[in-house]
Structure formats: structure tokens, C-alpha cells
Amino acid sequence: MRVPDLDAAVEFQTEILGLVETVRVGGVSYLTCNERHHELLLIEDREQCGYDHIGLEVADAPELESAKSRLEKAGGRVLGGVYDGEPGIDRALRVQSPSGHVFKLFTGMKTVPAPPPGDRPIKFEHVSVKSNRPKPLERFLADGLGMRFSDRMGPFASWWHCDSDHHGMAVVLAPKAEFSHYAWTVEDLNQMGRIADRLKQQRDQKLIWGPSRHGPGNNLFTYFNDHDGAMIELCADMAVMPPQGDYVARKWPNSPTTINQWGSPPPLRFLRAGFPIVEPSPGRPSWANSAESPRAVLAGSKRQQAPD
Ligand SMILES: [Fe+2]
Known part of the structure; x- marks a missing residue:
């Protein structure tokens, strides 16, 4: 960045x-x-x-x-x-x-x-990008980078993997090409909570969406902005793809609640989030x-x- x-x-x-x-x-x-x-x-x-x-x-x-x-x-x-x-x-x-x-x-x-003992993510996990023409990008991910299909939600979003994590890349249909968010693997909901506490206590900053659980990937999530306005996602419990796991790639209903199993559809602030290329x-x-x-x-x- x-x-x-x-x-x-x-x-x-x-x-x-x-x-x-x-x-x-x-x-x-x-x-x-x-x-x-x-x-x-x-x-x-x-x-x-x-x-x-x-x-x-x-x-x-x-x-x-x-x-x-x-x-x-x-x-x-x-x-x-x-x-x-x-x-x-x-x-x-x-x-x-x-x-x-x-x-x-x-x-x-x-x-x-x-690193010394501390409360931090386990690893960098995935990125999500926006495009007004997702098909050529999807073809590039599959044929150029060798990524494999994980899930799809109508014309609006698709998820791709290159190892056992359900997604290393996500592609979202949007008015222009941008960066949507970058994501870290954390241990569990408790660690998401501790990070959200630091965000509030040290920055007086609120979460954008979550915590909740996505449909595609089945992962726990929460979203907030970094210092410069790029959106961060914290993830836990990400589905595991074959041969390590048994997740079956599928097409999901074309509905905003597909990406939130627990609660409400994504807020506008989430949908509009974009960081320039x-x-x-x-x-x-x-x-x-x-x-x-x-x-x-x-x-x-x-x-x-x-x-x-
Ligand atoms: Fe994500």
C-alpha cells in the first residue's frame, strides 16, 4: 500500500x-x-x-x-x-x-x-478487488495465475483459491476498478473483539460491518478501515478446500444476505469502500x-x- x-x-x-x-x-x-x-x-x-x-x-x-x-x-x-x-x-x-x-x-x-509474544493475526489471508468487467479478470486469475474457482454469487462476486484456504482472491462487480479490502487470519471471535477494543480505545474508531459469518467461505468476519482508509477484514474459521478439506464449490443465491449468515445485509459504507489503484x-x-x-x-x- x-x-x-x-x-x-x-x-x-x-x-x-x-x-x-x-x-x-x-x-x-x-x-x-x-x-x-x-x-x-x-x-x-x-x-x-x-x-x-x-x-x-x-x-x-x-x-x-x-x-x-x-x-x-x-x-x-x-x-x-x-x-x-x-x-x-x-x-x-x-x-x-x-x-x-x-x-x-x-x-x-x-x-x-x-515475533515476541503478542496479540496479532496468524497470517495475511486474502484480498478482494473491484472491477466493472469481472469476466476478463476471472479468466486472468484462472488461466494466468492458476487460481481455482471456490464460489460465486450471481454476477456480483466470485471467490478463488490457490491453496487450501477457501479464497486467496475475491472479485466484486463495481462501477470501477479498485481495491476492496485486504484480510488477515485471526484465531477466533475473541481476538476480533480484542482488536475492535483497541480500535475503539486507541483511535475512537468504529467497525464498518460485523462481526458475523459469511456464506461463501463460511468464515467469521469483521471489517474496519486502516489509517489511510483502506478496508481491512479480520477472518477466522475459513472453509478448507480439497484435498485438505471437503468444501464443495457452489453458486449462491443472488441476495445481499448470502454474505451474512447471521444478520443484516452489508451497509452502504461497506459496499462503497474502495482504495485506488x-x-x-x-x-x-x-x-x-x-x-x-x-x-x-x-x-x-x-x-x-x-x-x-
Ligand atoms: Fe474478504
């Missing part, structure tokens, strides 16, 4: 969610809640506030290389070549989907010592700098010095 005031944005994530900053370099904060080097990047940008990219981990470097042609065939625009030197990972490749959303495929996430520039992202690592771009097998 690109944020105008990095200190303030980091403070929200550490005080309310309990995240831990692994490292801060070149105006970028790398935050985690477990032994992965980072689960969230906050990039200081005083001109553009919005979402920069969605990170997706792939198995290894050959898979990253071979992804390029598949992504382009599925309607994606590859933004430069594979690059290395970004803190916490081995190498990465960025691609823009037909809907305009930017993904960063990466490999080689480093591990860090477990920061238009990407091709090539190595300007913020992906590391003091310790070589700054190089890998173009196929040929290494080139990256421009500043």
Missing part, C-alpha cells in the same frame, strides 16, 4: 493489529505477524495514496520465468522483467491484469525469528531498493544493471 505518512501508517498496524516491523529501507516498511519476512509492505508516497500490488508467492525461479508467457496469454501486461534485490525475497515479476490490478509474483521469501510504471519498481542487496534486473538469463 502507498501511504503519505509512513510513521502514522506503521503505528496503526503495530498498535491496532500487533504487526512487527522487520525492516524499513528506502521509505518502505516491511511488516509481519509471523516468521515470514513480510506480509505487508507500506510504501511512503506523498503524491499517490493507494494500493500498489498484490503479492503472490510461486514455487521457484524457473516457475517465475515460465509464468510470463502464460500471464500474457491470459490478458496480462507484464511490467518489465524479473528483478531481484528486494528485501526479504529472492526475485519477483510484476504483471497488470486486464482489470488494471497489479500483482507481484515472487519467490524465495526469507524467514525471520518469531496506483498506476504502475514498467520496469523495476522505484521503491524496491535494498542497501544490502545487489540492484540488478534479470532479463531472461541476461543480467543488466538496473537504472536508479
Whole structure:
């Protein structure tokens, strides 16, 4: 996420969610809640506030290389070549989907010592994006990124997975392409309550929706905004897909109460929530700098010095 005031944005994530900053370099904060080097990047940008990219981990470097042609065939625009030197990972490749959303495929996430005891999420879980033309994006998720169908609610929403979690991505029909929310796995309702208490006590901030239980995915949820107005979801009890679980993908009734098993349909504030896409520039992202690592771009097998 690109944020105008990095200190303030980091403070929200550490005080309310309990995240831990692994490292801060070149105006970028790398935050985690477990032994992965980072689960969230906050990039200081005083001109553009919005979402920069969605990170997706792939198995290894050959898979990253071979992804390029598949992504382009599925309607994606590859933004430069594979690059290395970004803190916490081995190498990465960025691609823009037909809907305009930017993904960063990466490999080689480093591990860090477990954070000190604290009340924090278990892991980063999923993102939900909005699009006025969901079909080309859905095709990109399936054919370009290899995601699998989880659930659908008429023309309005679909859910996709790439591991045993019911969804790693959700797609929502909306007037324009935006970012809807990013989600963390928490232990249970009690932990959602503790985080909601901190939100009220330390920020005097209310929840947007929940806690309750979604239909698709069957997960407990609650929603609220982060410091910069991007919507966060806390999730627990997410359905488990085969072969680890036995959830059967299905089509749900086209009704607002489908996404709330316990109570009322989503409030307008939830439906209208959107965080803008920061238009990407091709090539190595300007913020992906590391003091310790070589700054190089890998173009196929040929290494080139990256421009500043
Ligand atoms: Fe969600």
C-alpha cells in the first residue's frame, strides 16, 4: 500500500493489529505477524495514496520465468522483467491484469525469528478487488495465475483459491476498478473483539460491518478501515478446500444476505469502500531498493544493471 505518512501508517498496524516491523529501507516498511519476512509492505508516497500490488508467492525461479508467457496469454501486461534485490525475497515479476490490478509474483521469501509474544493475526489471508468487467479478470486469475474457482454469487462476486484456504482472491462487480479490502487470519471471535477494543480505545474508531459469518467461505468476519482508509477484514474459521478439506464449490443465491449468515445485509459504507489503484510504471519498481542487496534486473538469463 502507498501511504503519505509512513510513521502514522506503521503505528496503526503495530498498535491496532500487533504487526512487527522487520525492516524499513528506502521509505518502505516491511511488516509481519509471523516468521515470514513480510506480509505487508507500506510504501511512503506523498503524491499517490493507494494500493500498489498484490503479492503472490510461486514455487521457484524457473516457475517465475515460465509464468510470463502464460500471464500474457491470459490478458496480462507484464511490467518489465524479473528483478531481484528486494528485501526479504529472492526475485519477483510484476504483471497488470486486464482489470488494471497489479500483482507481484515472487519467490524465495526469507524467514525471520518469531515475533515476541503478542496479540496479532496468524497470517495475511486474502484480498478482494473491484472491477466493472469481472469476466476478463476471472479468466486472468484462472488461466494466468492458476487460481481455482471456490464460489460465486450471481454476477456480483466470485471467490478463488490457490491453496487450501477457501479464497486467496475475491472479485466484486463495481462501477470501477479498485481495491476492496485486504484480510488477515485471526484465531477466533475473541481476538476480533480484542482488536475492535483497541480500535475503539486507541483511535475512537468504529467497525464498518460485523462481526458475523459469511456464506461463501463460511468464515467469521469483521471489517474496519486502516489509517489511510483502506478496508481491512479480520477472518477466522475459513472453509478448507480439497484435498485438505471437503468444501464443495457452489453458486449462491443472488441476495445481499448470502454474505451474512447471521444478520443484516452489508451497509452502504461497506459496499462503497474502495482504495485506488496506483498506476504502475514498467520496469523495476522505484521503491524496491535494498542497501544490502545487489540492484540488478534479470532479463531472461541476461543480467543488466538496473537504472536508479
Ligand atoms: Fe474478504
